[in-house]
Amino acid sequence: MIVLNIDKKLLAADGEMNLGLNLTLEKGQLITLYGESGAGKTSTLRLLSGLMRPDHGKIIVNGKTWFDSDKKIYLPPQKRNIGFVFQDYALFPNMTVLENLEFALGKGQDKKNVSDLIEIIELGTLQHRKPETLSGGQKQRVALARALAERPDILLLDEPLAALDAKIRLKLQDYIQRTHREFGLTTILISHDIGEIIKLSDHVIFLEKGNIIRQGNPDELFINSNISGKFKFTGEILKIEQQEIVYIATVLIQNSVVKVIVQDSEVQDLHVGNKVVVATKAFNPILYKIEG
Amino acid sequence: MIVLNIDKKLLAADGEMNLGLNLTLEKGQLITLYGESGAGKTSTLRLLSGLMRPDHGKIIVNGKTWFDSDKKIYLPPQKRNIGFVFQDYALFPNMTVLENLEFALGKGQDKKNVSDLIEIIELGTLQHRKPETLSGGQKQRVALARALAERPDILLLDEPLAALDAKIRLKLQDYIQRTHREFGLTTILISHDIGEIIKLSDHVIFLEKGNIIRQGNPDELFINSNISGKFKFTGEILKIEQQEIVYIATVLIQNSVVKVIVQDSEVQDLHVGNKVVVATKAFNPILYKIEG
């Protein structure tokens, strides 16, 4: 369990901003921080990892005090078993991809972890290249793998998938989810992608100007009504066309496009670009196997 | 009109990769480059802007030759009236936000552009700050505004919105679209977000391993090819149980679990872990809007 109760003055867009966090995060959960640019998401991760020192308050992780301004306890980042994927990747330019990952291993950890990871992020043929010549997305994959290599208790991800294309993004989402579960990690993710958030997270925290304005499970927070029925997907409205008295909304879900009939009364509220949930009550699916 | 007909050897993941582009882009269009990480999208923008020199070929923009390996013509980047938003922002650390924008102005250009832009990207209160203290998203907004400040003919955007939250992202999409139209820009965008691509672009180019594998308008490419009037999703089989004469397959699609009845004849071919497509003919979906 992570108990955060801290304050930190930041220099925000409009003068000083107080980042005030009072949070209890359950062990093993995948928590997402959501909020506008400049809300304090990155700063929250830095405070938790020890890279930024709170002005006052307490951080207690699994019963151990990491920070306590009263007792003058301040565990340095080295002592906090944390994996961190930085917004700017922060790969070590002097090391190849493989060396970056191997360097992250703790003492006595198995090098096999690393070769598994390299396979999973599909960078096998790049493993002896230096980060400088990699594309943005390749770099981001390396950064993610490196943070996982050290098998941390807590994984902090600062928009780890922002620069990735849909295919590799889905793959890495799966991988994050799998690692998160397999290793019993507590993961804190920063993401702007609502689909991704709903897919991955157990708990979402809304930050606004340094304050937590709402939190809860993603369904509660992002979907107005609680949807009954099992089958639901998040998507985005691409087009709304009027056809006689009804409207037809074209919705993008994953890579598929669905056309949904929308009533006149509902259409007022819907605009192109809106995120929506597509759900259904009656549904008779058929399976087709994918070859390959 | 932009005519690109060039070759460039790149050091790709699996040895050398030839980036071979043979393209004609219409003036005033908004073109999106789409493709996997490492496909050569960023390199294409660098070749067009003159930051990377093609091995051979031609680049002709609005009748003017920018590059011609036979005639040994190579217009330097300074002479190409281009706006570029870099993947790593490339803001000037020594200048404030305002100074970054003002520096981008050409000779005799109006400073009013700059104040308009600052308002639009909502960084008014940040304008006297240095880039170092801005959040990732704030930086990206500044980079976008800076590229627009110089009123280029061609605007190159290397994933300009990747780090933004949904709200500001929508706003900036609108702004890109508006500027693109108002100034008659030819815009080339790199994006991984299909919704964004469909919303913004007139023309999409699919790159794979340095080659153009498909191009056309986004509807053609993303919608028609995927849709067959049916609703279908890819998923993964989690479990197959026998119930009397039928089998029930539990399939994971995104985050949802669906139970599908499978016939005896079909089950031979299906195993746990198989990728499958779940489709249906009769489907009455309902839309729920997501707040956020």
Place this chain on the structure above:
Amino acid sequence: CNNHGTSEKITIATAANMRYAIEDLVKAFTKETGIQCDLVISSSGTLTAQIKEGAPYDVFISADTKYPNDIFKSGLAKNPPKIYAYGKLVLWTMTENIVPSISILNDDSIDHIAIANPKIAPYGKAAISVLNHYKLLDKIEGKLVYGESISQTNQFILSASAELGFTSLSVVLAPELKEKGTWIELENHLYKPIAQSVVQIAHEKVNANSSKKFYDFLFSKKAKEILKNFGYSVDE
């Protein structure tokens, strides 16, 4: 120095102006006694400072009397400084169409005249006396350039950066330089005699016996002959 198969060895600290004569002196000494010598050639000021901080030198041959005196006063010398030779001052030029003379110093064609720094080098002090005697100092002061030592003054003259310069007779008589340029000797009475003295250093490790031998050798007939060859005058 040369190899004579004996382990005895002394270190002789020598002022820059004695560098030509000392080599011949040491050769003759080693031939006579079999004692080898290491030479350390530097400015008198430097050598004095080093000796005071325990430099392993056995004999100090200075270009004047001031520095040996200082060492003696500090209790580092075995005996008071003793004059072994008097130096002579010459006016030297490398420029072909100049005939060195006192009168030419005031000529407009002469831009620079090199002298050793009168504050620290005896030959510089002597040169100033000569100029004062001819009442030239005020007129030509602007032309003077100062070498830190007699060696540096020589370099100003040899490179012809300074058209003329005052140096020691021992320099222009040195075998390497005999054919170079033209010079005149200045009359002895125009400056105070340049008395050069020597002291024997007293420190724990000193090679007392050998250094005494060298000290005595310096006043031998043989040594005086060598010194005379190099243009020094000696008490006889």
Place this chain on the structure above:
Amino acid sequence: MIDWSPLLLTFELAAVTTIILLVISIPLSAWLANSKSRLKPVIETLVSMPLVLPPTVLGFYFLMAFSPNNAFGEWINEWLGIKLVFSFPGLVVASVLYSLPFMVHPIQCGLSGLPISIKEAAYVMGKSKLTTLFRVQLPNIKPALLTGIVLSFAHTVGEFGVVLMIGGNIPGKTKVASIAIYDEVEALNYGTANVYSMILFAITFCILLAVYLVNGKHLKKLGR
């Protein structure tokens, strides 16, 4: 009794030398930082070479080269009307050559450490290489510039061998503080030498400290 003119001359020499070095080193370093030429390592090496000769010997070679008896010295004298031996301009030229590596190497190192995209962003904006260098690249390598300036300045203040050789120790013209101090030490006037040293030390200390303080504040403002 302290003669202030050597001290004034020293700081004048150090300031002039540092400014000229900046002017020369900026284009040279920029070329070195960008170049992929085969000549680059050779030039990099040559820049450091004046350092490996003892200063007085280097000074002697300069003396030979600058002497009006010599083709080069004569040429300078006739065409520019500058006499380089035993004159302040000569001191400046010699000091510049001698301290060149202290300015060039740090600036080059700073420039090549900047992310390439920053330079590229300016080029794409239509800014010339020159504008980019002065408005974007140099302002972002202030610590490197500072290192170059401090090393060159301090080194010129303490320079002695070269200056002595080429300058001829003429009071008020080429007799800088380092020579004055040396003179006093040689003359065994340790007291006066100490006073000179202390003054030289104190003034330079204040100058450099001020530079570092301003620099420190500047960085703090940046939030570093």
Place this chain on the structure above:
Amino acid sequence: MIDWSPLLLTFELAAVTTIILLVISIPLSAWLANSKSRLKPVIETLVSMPLVLPPTVLGFYFLMAFSPNNAFGEWINEWLGIKLVFSFPGLVVASVLYSLPFMVHPIQCGLSGLPISIKEAAYVMGKSKLTTLFRVQLPNIKPALLTGIVLSFAHTVGEFGVVLMIGGNIPGKTKVASIAIYDEVEALNYGTANVYSMILFAITFCILLAVYLVNGKHLKKLGR
């Protein structure tokens, strides 16, 4: 006719000095690059101060300090059994102090130019400050290290005033090449001086050129 021992001694001195300087400067520069202490500008300034005194005068002060007549010299002599005056160790100590700024400033400048996140990434991985410094930070500032090494090495090769004073010009022990050349020039043996200079020049040129070539290749491999 050439006596090689001064040349050998020179390169030995330059190599030993450079290595010791590296060992000292790395922690000092790392501290300076990180520190927000008020003392920082003072230390930065102090590091450069030995430069501002003429080398012979600095040598004179070292001579006084190291002399066994003095508390410090006596202490070193008694406790470590090292005699610093007129000995090779003394030359090394003096050269190290004198060339300190040429090593410290470039390394500090290189370290403070690295993006902070690289260091932070290593800390979060549980790597100590030391491991981070040696495995991550230093390997990424090779050009700065190179600048420091080249400047220190070349400067020590040419060093003369300090070495002459503290070393006493004892053949085979403290008579380095710079002094030997100086001697020959003083003796007006320009021929021999030229030969010595050429050899010193050529060897140093080759060493530095090799360093720059290796460095250039290395950078090319990185795709820069």
